Amino acid sequence: MPESSRAIQFERSANDVYVSVLKSAKDTTAEQIKTAFEMSRFAEALLVDENVFEQVIKNFKQWQLSEQTPSSRYSERIATLEDARLYVIISDDHMTATLSCDAAQGGTPIERQDVLEALKGAGVVAGIKRKMVDKVINHAQNVEPGSHFDAIIARGVTAKNGHNAWFERLVDDARQRVLRPQAREDGTVDMRDLGEQVTVLEGDPLLRK
Structure with a gap:
């Protein structure tokens, strides 16, 4: 294993990324830590500060003055793993839905199920638009x-x-029947016979569109 990989290592704790530097690697520089970080599996993580590597070296050198064991390591948090975030924005007329996304920074990326659940x-x-989801x-x-x-x-x-629909009545309207x-x-004149009842047989059409 190369000396640099033994001297500078990175590890994850929950969603935080820590760098650890071997005490005996007293000549380690901020640039070396930065290069090692960019080559690590945590390269896409969000740095806690743009000057974090310089701060690590400063703290590391102060720590060296009090630490006596050559094999011990100095550790400091330098980055966080941010999962992708997405939101659905509905237009005022409720006719379009826009997906607003923040890409992951070392964390879990957007997956198809995340998009569908957000829409639901x-x-x-x-x-x-299924193709747009992909x-x-x-x-x-x-x-x-x-x-x-x-x-x-x-x-x-x-x-x-x-257009308004129009229906043609195919049978007489019983409400318009004149009783006489x-x-x-x-x-x-037969005073008991007031005219025939309006009747239809089962299945007879009543209206035509």
Whole structure:
């Protein structure tokens, strides 16, 4: 194992990244720690400060003055692992849904299920552009760690004015039937016969559109 990898090591604790420097590596520089970090599996993690490597060396040298064991290591937190974040923004007219994303910084990237659950949570269940979902996931994996981007992920269909339907009645309206005594063949009037009832048979059409 190269000397540099023994002298400078990185480890994870929860979502924090720590650097540890061997006491005997007294000539270690901030640039060496930075280079080792950029070559490590934590390279995309969010640094706690832009000058963190210089601060580590300063603290390391102070620690060396009091530490006597050559094999001991100085450890300091230098970065955090940030998972990807995403939000769904609904337009004022409720016709479009925009996915607002922050790419991961060493943490868990955006996955398809995350996008679908975010849309469902925002009440978006129709008009989802499936191909755009895949493009968002692919884009999030290739952009600069921690970068922000937006993408329209769903779009509704604008309602169109229709035409009123018109129905033609195929049977007489019983409400419009005139009730009056019916004349007999001999010229008299049957006061009990007020006309035929409006009836239909089963299956007879009542209306035509």
